[in-house]
Amino acid sequence: MPEDRIRTVLEDLERVLLRFMRHHGISHQEYRRATGLLLASIRAGEGSLLLDIFLEAQAADTGNLGRTGSPEAIEGPFYVPGAPQLSPPHILPQRPDEAGDILVFRGRVTGPEGEPVAGVELDMWQADAAGLYSNVHPGVPDWNLRGCFRADAAGWFEVRTIVPPPYEIPKGGPAGRVLAAMERHVFRPAHLHLKLRHPAYEALTSQLYFRDGLYLESDVAHAVRPDCIASLVRREGRAQLLARGLDRPFFEVRHDFVLAPRPPAPPVAGGGRLAAPPARTGPEGRRP
Secondary structure: OOHHHHHHHHHHHHHHHHHHHHHHOOOHHHHHHHHHHHHHHHHOOOOOHHHHHHHHHHHHHHHHOOOOOOOOOOOOOOOOOOOOEOOOOEEOOOOOOOOOOEEEEEEEEEOOOOOEOOOOEEEEEOOOOOOOOOOOOOOOOOOOOEEEEEOOOOOEEEEEEEOOOOEEOOOOOHHHHHHHHOOOOOEEOOEEEEEEEEOOEEEEEEEEEEOOOOOOOOOOOOOOOHHHEEOEEEEOOHHHHHHOOOOOOEEEEEOOEEOOEOOOOOOOOOOOOOOOOOOOOOOOOOOO
Protein backbone atom coordinates (compact mmCIF):
# COMPACT_ATOMS: atom_id res chain seq x y z
CA MET A 1 0.00 0.00 0.00
CA PRO A 2 1.52 3.38 -0.98
CA GLU A 3 2.49 5.64 1.92
CA ASP A 4 0.07 8.40 0.92
CA ARG A 5 -2.83 5.90 0.94
CA ILE A 6 -1.76 4.57 4.34
CA ARG A 7 -1.82 8.10 5.73
CA THR A 8 -5.21 8.90 4.13
CA VAL A 9 -6.85 5.68 5.37
CA LEU A 10 -5.48 5.95 8.92
CA GLU A 11 -6.44 9.60 9.29
CA ASP A 12 -9.97 8.83 8.09
CA LEU A 13 -10.17 5.82 10.44
CA GLU A 14 -9.13 8.08 13.32
CA ARG A 15 -11.88 10.59 12.45
CA VAL A 16 -14.53 7.86 12.14
CA LEU A 17 -13.59 6.23 15.45
CA LEU A 18 -13.46 9.53 17.32
CA ARG A 19 -16.88 10.47 15.93
CA PHE A 20 -18.17 7.01 16.96
CA MET A 21 -16.82 7.47 20.51
CA ARG A 22 -18.41 10.89 20.86
CA HIS A 23 -21.73 9.66 19.43
CA HIS A 24 -21.96 6.77 21.90
CA GLY A 25 -20.31 8.54 24.82
CA ILE A 26 -17.59 5.91 25.18
CA SER A 27 -16.00 6.32 28.61
CA HIS A 28 -12.35 5.74 29.43
CA GLN A 29 -13.29 2.56 31.30
CA GLU A 30 -15.20 1.24 28.28
CA TYR A 31 -12.29 2.13 26.01
CA ARG A 32 -9.84 0.18 28.21
CA ARG A 33 -12.19 -2.82 28.22
CA ALA A 34 -12.32 -2.75 24.42
CA THR A 35 -8.54 -2.59 24.01
CA GLY A 36 -8.16 -5.31 26.62
CA LEU A 37 -10.50 -7.51 24.59
CA LEU A 38 -8.38 -7.09 21.46
CA LEU A 39 -5.21 -7.95 23.36
CA ALA A 40 -6.86 -10.92 25.05
CA SER A 41 -7.93 -12.29 21.65
CA ILE A 42 -4.33 -12.26 20.46
CA ARG A 43 -3.00 -13.77 23.70
CA ALA A 44 -5.64 -16.52 23.49
CA GLY A 45 -4.21 -17.59 20.13
CA GLU A 46 -7.21 -16.37 18.14
CA GLY A 47 -5.04 -14.26 15.86
CA SER A 48 -7.18 -11.95 13.74
CA LEU A 49 -10.39 -13.93 14.41
CA LEU A 50 -12.17 -11.12 16.27
CA LEU A 51 -11.71 -8.72 13.36
CA ASP A 52 -12.17 -11.35 10.65
CA ILE A 53 -15.68 -12.36 11.71
CA PHE A 54 -16.93 -8.79 11.38
CA LEU A 55 -14.81 -7.16 8.69
CA GLU A 56 -12.95 -9.54 6.37
CA ALA A 57 -15.91 -10.40 4.13
CA GLN A 58 -16.43 -6.71 3.33
CA ALA A 59 -12.75 -6.37 2.46
CA ALA A 60 -13.09 -9.32 0.06
CA ASP A 61 -16.23 -7.81 -1.52
CA THR A 62 -14.44 -4.50 -2.06
CA GLY A 63 -11.54 -6.30 -3.71
CA ASN A 64 -13.98 -8.08 -6.05
CA LEU A 65 -15.34 -4.83 -7.50
CA GLY A 66 -14.34 -4.82 -11.16
CA ARG A 67 -12.51 -8.12 -10.77
CA THR A 68 -12.49 -10.57 -13.68
CA GLY A 69 -12.61 -14.30 -13.06
CA SER A 70 -13.68 -16.11 -9.92
CA PRO A 71 -14.47 -13.95 -6.88
CA GLU A 72 -12.04 -13.77 -4.01
CA ALA A 73 -13.19 -15.06 -0.62
CA ILE A 74 -11.98 -14.56 2.92
CA GLU A 75 -8.78 -16.29 4.03
CA GLY A 76 -9.68 -16.59 7.70
CA PRO A 77 -7.19 -16.83 10.57
CA PHE A 78 -6.09 -20.46 10.13
CA TYR A 79 -3.98 -20.39 6.96
CA VAL A 80 -0.42 -21.68 7.45
CA PRO A 81 2.14 -21.32 4.61
CA GLY A 82 4.48 -24.17 3.72
CA ALA A 83 2.01 -27.07 3.39
CA PRO A 84 3.44 -30.33 1.99
CA GLN A 85 3.73 -30.72 -1.78
CA LEU A 86 1.58 -33.66 -2.93
CA SER A 87 2.21 -36.05 -5.81
CA PRO A 88 -0.56 -37.69 -7.90
CA PRO A 89 -2.92 -39.18 -6.96
CA HIS A 90 -3.45 -36.18 -4.71
CA ILE A 91 -4.66 -37.05 -1.20
CA LEU A 92 -4.54 -34.50 1.62
CA PRO A 93 -2.37 -35.76 4.53
CA GLN A 94 -4.52 -37.43 7.16
CA ARG A 95 -4.50 -39.88 10.02
CA PRO A 96 -4.91 -43.60 9.22
CA ASP A 97 -8.30 -43.55 10.96
CA GLU A 98 -9.34 -40.05 9.86
CA ALA A 99 -13.02 -39.57 10.70
CA GLY A 100 -15.46 -38.30 8.10
CA ASP A 101 -16.91 -39.27 4.74
CA ILE A 102 -14.51 -39.46 1.81
CA LEU A 103 -14.66 -36.43 -0.49
CA VAL A 104 -13.29 -36.22 -4.01
CA PHE A 105 -12.90 -32.59 -5.04
CA ARG A 106 -12.23 -31.98 -8.71
CA GLY A 107 -12.47 -29.21 -11.25
CA ARG A 108 -10.66 -27.16 -13.85
CA VAL A 109 -8.74 -23.89 -13.74
CA THR A 110 -8.89 -21.62 -16.79
CA GLY A 111 -8.25 -18.04 -17.78
CA PRO A 112 -11.04 -15.62 -18.76
CA GLU A 113 -11.10 -16.86 -22.37
CA GLY A 114 -11.39 -20.48 -21.32
CA GLU A 115 -7.71 -21.24 -21.87
CA PRO A 116 -6.35 -23.90 -19.49
CA VAL A 117 -4.01 -22.71 -16.75
CA ALA A 118 -1.50 -25.53 -16.91
CA GLY A 119 0.34 -26.44 -13.72
CA VAL A 120 -1.48 -23.98 -11.48
CA GLU A 121 -0.74 -24.62 -7.81
CA LEU A 122 -3.66 -25.20 -5.43
CA ASP A 123 -2.88 -24.72 -1.73
CA MET A 124 -5.73 -26.34 0.24
CA TRP A 125 -6.61 -26.56 3.93
CA GLN A 126 -9.72 -27.47 5.94
CA ALA A 127 -11.09 -28.50 9.32
CA ASP A 128 -11.26 -32.14 10.39
CA ALA A 129 -14.48 -33.94 11.39
CA ALA A 130 -14.30 -32.30 14.83
CA GLY A 131 -14.01 -28.82 13.33
CA LEU A 132 -10.32 -28.47 14.24
CA TYR A 133 -7.40 -27.23 12.13
CA SER A 134 -3.91 -28.71 12.18
CA ASN A 135 -1.00 -26.42 13.11
CA VAL A 136 -3.55 -24.34 15.05
CA HIS A 137 -5.53 -26.51 17.47
CA PRO A 138 -3.81 -28.90 19.91
CA GLY A 139 -4.13 -32.63 19.43
CA VAL A 140 -4.18 -32.54 15.60
CA PRO A 141 -1.05 -33.78 13.74
CA ASP A 142 0.89 -31.07 11.91
CA TRP A 143 -0.23 -30.56 8.30
CA ASN A 144 -3.27 -32.79 8.72
CA LEU A 145 -5.69 -31.98 5.87
CA ARG A 146 -3.32 -29.37 4.41
CA GLY A 147 -1.46 -29.74 1.12
CA CYS A 148 -0.33 -28.17 -2.15
CA PHE A 149 -0.85 -29.84 -5.52
CA ARG A 150 -0.86 -28.86 -9.19
CA ALA A 151 -3.37 -29.09 -12.01
CA ASP A 152 -2.40 -30.98 -15.16
CA ALA A 153 -1.55 -29.51 -18.56
CA ALA A 154 -5.24 -29.00 -19.36
CA GLY A 155 -5.97 -27.26 -16.05
CA TRP A 156 -7.75 -30.26 -14.48
CA PHE A 157 -7.22 -31.16 -10.83
CA GLU A 158 -8.50 -33.79 -8.40
CA VAL A 159 -7.80 -34.30 -4.70
CA ARG A 160 -9.15 -36.70 -2.10
CA THR A 161 -9.98 -35.53 1.41
CA ILE A 162 -12.93 -35.74 3.83
CA VAL A 163 -16.22 -33.86 3.88
CA PRO A 164 -15.69 -31.04 6.39
CA PRO A 165 -18.41 -30.26 8.95
CA PRO A 166 -19.92 -26.95 10.04
CA TYR A 167 -18.02 -25.88 13.12
CA GLU A 168 -18.05 -23.41 15.96
CA ILE A 169 -15.40 -20.74 16.18
CA PRO A 170 -13.83 -20.74 19.68
CA LYS A 171 -16.74 -19.67 21.86
CA GLY A 172 -14.90 -19.66 25.17
CA GLY A 173 -12.48 -16.94 24.13
CA PRO A 174 -12.81 -13.18 23.58
CA ALA A 175 -14.43 -13.50 20.12
CA GLY A 176 -17.03 -15.90 21.48
CA ARG A 177 -17.83 -13.59 24.39
CA VAL A 178 -18.39 -10.70 21.98
CA LEU A 179 -20.79 -12.78 19.88
CA ALA A 180 -22.61 -13.99 23.00
CA ALA A 181 -23.10 -10.39 24.11
CA MET A 182 -24.59 -9.66 20.68
CA GLU A 183 -26.80 -12.79 20.95
CA ARG A 184 -25.33 -14.32 17.77
CA HIS A 185 -24.42 -17.95 17.14
CA VAL A 186 -20.79 -18.94 16.56
CA PHE A 187 -21.10 -21.38 13.62
CA ARG A 188 -19.46 -21.36 10.22
CA PRO A 189 -20.90 -23.54 7.43
CA ALA A 190 -18.85 -26.46 6.12
CA HIS A 191 -16.21 -25.27 3.66
CA LEU A 192 -12.88 -25.87 1.95
CA HIS A 193 -10.13 -23.24 1.78
CA LEU A 194 -7.92 -22.74 -1.28
CA LYS A 195 -5.25 -20.47 -2.66
CA LEU A 196 -4.46 -20.69 -6.37
CA ARG A 197 -1.11 -19.46 -7.73
CA HIS A 198 0.42 -19.20 -11.21
CA PRO A 199 3.14 -16.83 -12.45
CA ALA A 200 1.01 -15.48 -15.33
CA TYR A 201 -2.19 -14.95 -13.33
CA GLU A 202 -3.36 -13.08 -10.26
CA ALA A 203 -3.38 -15.21 -7.12
CA LEU A 204 -6.83 -16.19 -5.85
CA THR A 205 -8.00 -16.97 -2.31
CA SER A 206 -11.24 -18.93 -2.29
CA GLN A 207 -13.64 -20.86 -0.05
CA LEU A 208 -16.01 -23.52 -1.31
CA TYR A 209 -19.32 -24.20 0.46
CA PHE A 210 -21.84 -27.01 -0.07
CA ARG A 211 -25.34 -26.43 -1.37
CA ASP A 212 -28.13 -26.93 1.19
CA GLY A 213 -25.59 -27.00 4.03
CA LEU A 214 -26.30 -25.66 7.49
CA TYR A 215 -25.58 -21.99 8.27
CA LEU A 216 -25.19 -20.88 4.65
CA GLU A 217 -27.68 -18.10 5.33
CA SER A 218 -26.32 -17.17 8.76
CA ASP A 219 -22.56 -17.67 8.59
CA VAL A 220 -21.01 -15.98 11.62
CA ALA A 221 -18.39 -14.47 9.28
CA HIS A 222 -20.97 -13.30 6.68
CA ALA A 223 -18.69 -14.78 4.02
CA VAL A 224 -20.86 -17.10 1.89
CA ARG A 225 -21.32 -15.91 -1.71
CA PRO A 226 -23.43 -17.64 -4.42
CA ASP A 227 -20.46 -18.17 -6.75
CA CYS A 228 -18.65 -20.14 -4.03
CA ILE A 229 -21.33 -22.81 -3.50
CA ALA A 230 -21.19 -26.25 -5.15
CA SER A 231 -23.22 -29.45 -4.88
CA LEU A 232 -22.13 -32.56 -2.97
CA VAL A 233 -23.03 -35.73 -4.89
CA ARG A 234 -22.98 -39.17 -3.26
CA ARG A 235 -21.26 -41.84 -5.37
CA GLU A 236 -21.81 -45.51 -4.52
CA GLY A 237 -21.79 -47.40 -7.85
CA ARG A 238 -19.42 -50.33 -8.02
CA ALA A 239 -17.64 -49.00 -11.11
CA GLN A 240 -17.19 -45.60 -9.46
CA LEU A 241 -15.68 -47.18 -6.35
CA LEU A 242 -13.36 -49.45 -8.33
CA ALA A 243 -12.16 -46.54 -10.47
CA ARG A 244 -10.80 -44.85 -7.34
CA GLY A 245 -9.80 -47.93 -5.39
CA LEU A 246 -12.43 -47.35 -2.69
CA ASP A 247 -14.49 -49.87 -0.76
CA ARG A 248 -17.18 -47.54 0.55
CA PRO A 249 -19.38 -44.76 -0.87
CA PHE A 250 -17.86 -41.32 -1.24
CA PHE A 251 -18.97 -37.80 -2.05
CA GLU A 252 -17.87 -35.79 -5.04
CA VAL A 253 -17.87 -32.05 -5.59
CA ARG A 254 -16.97 -30.26 -8.83
CA HIS A 255 -15.99 -26.62 -8.94
CA ASP A 256 -14.09 -24.68 -11.60
CA PHE A 257 -12.00 -21.55 -11.14
CA VAL A 258 -11.26 -18.69 -13.53
CA LEU A 259 -8.06 -16.73 -12.91
CA ALA A 260 -7.44 -13.16 -14.02
CA PRO A 261 -4.23 -12.51 -15.99
CA ARG A 262 -1.56 -10.42 -14.29
CA PRO A 263 -1.42 -6.85 -15.58
CA PRO A 264 1.51 -6.06 -17.90
CA ALA A 265 4.76 -5.02 -16.26
CA PRO A 266 5.37 -1.25 -15.99
CA PRO A 267 7.48 0.38 -18.74
CA VAL A 268 11.21 0.13 -18.25
CA ALA A 269 14.05 2.35 -19.31
CA GLY A 270 16.85 1.16 -21.59
CA GLY A 271 18.90 -1.69 -20.29
CA GLY A 272 15.86 -3.48 -18.90
CA ARG A 273 15.73 -1.65 -15.59
CA LEU A 274 12.95 0.53 -14.24
CA ALA A 275 13.56 4.19 -14.91
CA ALA A 276 15.00 5.99 -11.89
CA PRO A 277 13.00 8.95 -10.52
CA PRO A 278 14.49 12.37 -11.26
CA ALA A 279 16.88 13.59 -8.58
CA ARG A 280 15.48 16.18 -6.20
CA THR A 281 17.36 19.48 -6.24
CA GLY A 282 17.52 22.46 -3.95
CA PRO A 283 16.50 26.03 -4.84
CA GLU A 284 19.73 26.58 -6.80
CA GLY A 285 19.63 23.32 -8.67
CA ARG A 286 21.87 21.49 -6.19
CA ARG A 287 20.94 18.20 -4.57
CA PRO A 288 19.58 18.94 -1.08
